[in-house]
Amino acid sequence: MxxxxxxxxxxxxxxxxxxxxxxxxxxxxxxxxxxxxxxxxxxxxxxxxxSVDNVMRGAGDFAPTPVDVDSRMELVETIFPVIVPKRPVFGGTVQDVLDDVLREWQSLDLLIKEGLAPARTLLFCGKPGVGKTLAAHWLAQELKLPLLTLNLATVMSSYLGKTGNNVRAVFDHAMTRPCVLLLDEFDAIAKRRDDDSDVGELKRLVNVLLQALDEWPANALLIAATNHGELLDPAVWRRFDHVVQFEPPSAQLIDDYLLDIPMTSEVRKNLASFLQGESFSTIGQLIHASRKAALLDNTQLVPTLIKNAVRTRMSKGAMSKPNEGTMLLMHLSGKSLREIATAVGKTHPTVSRVIKRYLGE
Known part of the structure; x- marks a missing residue:
């Protein structure tokens, strides 16, 4: 013995x-x-x-959603099943980490038998619209787990100590069953404790958060997302299995994202290059708005998408050659090559080349 x-x-x-x-x-x-x-x-x-069945038993079966004591509003939003209509496109490093996380969870049976846990906590950093929330939804879909999203507006309370109680209630609720818990705008509740603008309440809240992260179970996945990683308390970083930095999509990633829209490869390549600098969120909104406009106006999708893309880029002053945007918009509104050339002070062949490059005409 x-x-x-x-x-x-x-x-x-x-x-x-x-x-x-x-x-x-x-x-x-x-x-x-x-x-x-x-x-x-x-x-x-x-x-x-x-077995996985034993460890993951009860996914999708939740107790009543916790509410704020004063407002009686729910502290989390629950989605199950999670459905992402289109597979997201991520850069190599981001996709590699997400694939590794999925592989660990798909091998949960093997890991548990060896006393090992899959990745339980992920921190997503990056500018708004680069795919952090989308990645959380996609992981929940692939894992076939409910997605719980912290309702930050409800959790944050003006009453001393209530915010920490609300955060604790959310964690206690999420820990009862296998799930994916998304803490969006994480910096709002995990701000550095040396911030002079807040005295004791911030320190109490971060301490509650650190304890909850330490207790997070192995049969649930916690994802924190922030646009301002520099604001996070240093002690928070060490609690995450992976820190993933999301960047604005490259032209190649945008090209991949546009693959399901019927257009020539040359037009798609030029449109992707034209949209570089925009987030996937903005591009997705452009596609969605263009589909509706093309349907209602009984027009083709690609010209409508290009028109909306040009308007978006011009409104931001993001076009290196604004004249090209003017040419495209005039052409799409029915102006002749002669009228366009005269208006922008270019030759007919120049106008024709620009139109062909973007529209394939």
Missing amino acids: ENFPKKELMKVIQSGFDGSRSAFALAVGRFATKLKDVDLAFAKEIAQFL
Whole structure:
């Protein structure tokens, strides 16, 4: 008995009393791994109880949603099942991390039996509209788990101590079943504790958050998203398994994103290059608005999309050659090459080349 893994057995007993299904499964997995050196047959017998079905039992089955005591408004929004109509396109590094996370969760059975946990906490950083929220939805869809999104407006309370209580209530609720919990605008609740603009309340809130992150179970995925990583408390960063930096999409990624819209490869390539600098959120909104306009006006989608793209870029002063935008808009409104050339002070062949480059005409 001197080689018997007593310490691991004690952890199994303790986690059993704690009441977390995933923590108990991990403890049993670690115990079985240690036991292999002493009694391989018994270790295998114990490992039979460690299955994905047991660890993930109850996904989609939630207790009543927690509410703010004063406003009675719900603290989280729940979506199940999560459906992302179109597979998102991410840059190489981001996609690699997301694929690794999915691979770990798809191998949960193997990991649990060895006393290991999949990635449980992810921090998404980047400017608005670069795909952080979309990535969270996509992971929830692929994992077939409910997506819980923190309702920041409701969670934040003007009453001393209430915000921390609300955050704790959200975590307690999310920990009851397997799920994906999205903490959007994470910097609002995880701000640096040396911020002079806030005294004791901020420190209490971050302490609540750190404790909740430490207790996060292995059968749920927590995703925090922020546009301002520099505002986060240093202690928060260490609580995440992966920190993922999202960047505005490159022309190649935008080209891939446009693949399901019928157009020639040359037109798509030029449109993607033209839209570089815009977020996927903006591009998605352009496509959605263009589909509706093309349907209502009984026109073709691609010219409508290009017209809307030109208007968007011109409104931001983001075109290196604004004359080209003017040429396209005049052409799409029915002006002749002669009228366009005269208006912009260019030759007919120049106008024709610009139109052909963007519209393939």
